[in-house]
Amino acid sequence: MRILILVLSLIIVGSGYSQRAEHYLPNVNLNDKKLSQTKYNASTIHSSLDHSSSKLNPAKVFYANSSKSIQNRSLGYDPVTSGIKTRQLTGASHLYKRCVQSVVLLVSIDATSLGSGSIVDSDGYIITNWHVVEGNDQMLVWPHSKGLSQLTDLDPESALLANVVAIDPSRDLALLKLKSKEKIPPKIVFGSPKSISIADDVFAIGHPEGYIWSFTYGVVSQLRSKFSWAYEKNDKFKADVIQTQTPSNPGNSGGPLFNGMGQLVGINSFSSEGQGLNFAVHVEEVTNFISGVKSGKYRDLSKNKSTDSDKIEWLPMDLDENGIIDGYRTDSQDDGYYDFAKIDGDEDGEIDFMIFDADHDGGIEIYIFDEDGKEGFEHFYFDHDQDGNFDEHGVDKDGDGWPESTAPYKG
Secondary structure, three states, X not given: OHHHHHHHHOOOEOOOOOOOHHHOOOOOOOOOHHHHHOOEOHHHHHHHHHHOOOOOOOOOOOOOOOHHHOEEOOOOOOOOOOOOOOOOOXXXXXXXXXHHHHEEEEEEOOOOOEEEEEEOOOOOEEEEOHHHHOOOOEEEEEEHHHOOOOHHHEOHHHOEEXXXXXXXXXXXXXXXXXXXXXXXXXXXXXXXXXXXXXXXXXXXXXXXXHOOOEEEEEEEEEEEEEXXXXXXXXXXXXXXXXXXXOOOOOOOOOOEEEEOXXXXXXXXXXXXXXXXXXXXXXXXXXXXXXXXXXXOOOOOHHXXXXXXXXXXXXXXXXXXXXXXXXXXXXXXXXOOOOOEEEEOOOOOOOOOEEEEOOOOOOOOXXXXXXXXXXXXXXXXXXXXXXXXXOOEEEEOOOOOOOOOOEEEOOO
């Protein structure tokens, strides 16, 4: 039974949630059409971050270019950040209309990370920053062709799904691949390593602060070789980078930096303190990484799956419709019916318990809790007649995903 594998595979560190399930019996039909109409918006994502702050670092995950969190570790130069005026970019409107077709919006399935990316080939590979996908196996993807004009238009049902294929944390790069080859957006055009020079016009397309498909432009201030930077003391990066005046804000990370011909010359990665200090990983680093992935130099993370449950797709839910994600549902039997969900009842970013509609009748029969605060959810409560009162209780003592025995529930 696939649900057993699913429960066993959900080795999540429990939040110490000691309340019994009768204190929060969600009256929810996992196939309610309202759940499919959940919209992401700026407040939803920010709220999710706030409630996940205990385990997610916004500076690392969502605020991809947070200047306050970045320590500039370069040596031996004094960057010039004032007195430079950007020129008018020739044919900017035409360049934007052409290049935006290859740019995508990336949002983590739990809505705690937002960034930008680029389609790099006809197979559906996407290049972005490692810190945009950090901690995620999959990302939701919206191409420009989806017609979204603002963050409030985001509907998880309309998103494409991409697997994280390979990462290079040292250069802050990651490669994803769309699961479906249907309607893959046009691939981006790569510039050569010699196609970018100091004082060249450059522009970026991304989603700063959630303002999707934004266009910004500036000039190349300097090219930095073997440049070191860090988001935190434990996160150290080193790569050839492009220093640019092109405005870059949270949400631009992972997105493309183009030259004046509309060719990708870098991946926007971070900003430092000071006006006009923005940096992109150089295109030569990017192409070397992609070539390394395709030649087998990097381990294919999407193929390193041990159970069927790893392939399960989770869709976020906002059960109380307050703009904060508080649950994730899935079709555990792969039969077109949502029957299993993880619930964050107190909206603190930690999963409190799980629910299962075993007979596909729209009601919840099984509630699964972690009551000892250790790894795994071991306490099973059964409400066979779905009257809001538990009938049986059992404990999974051997960790096989199902209780060895059950007894009448006594409260």
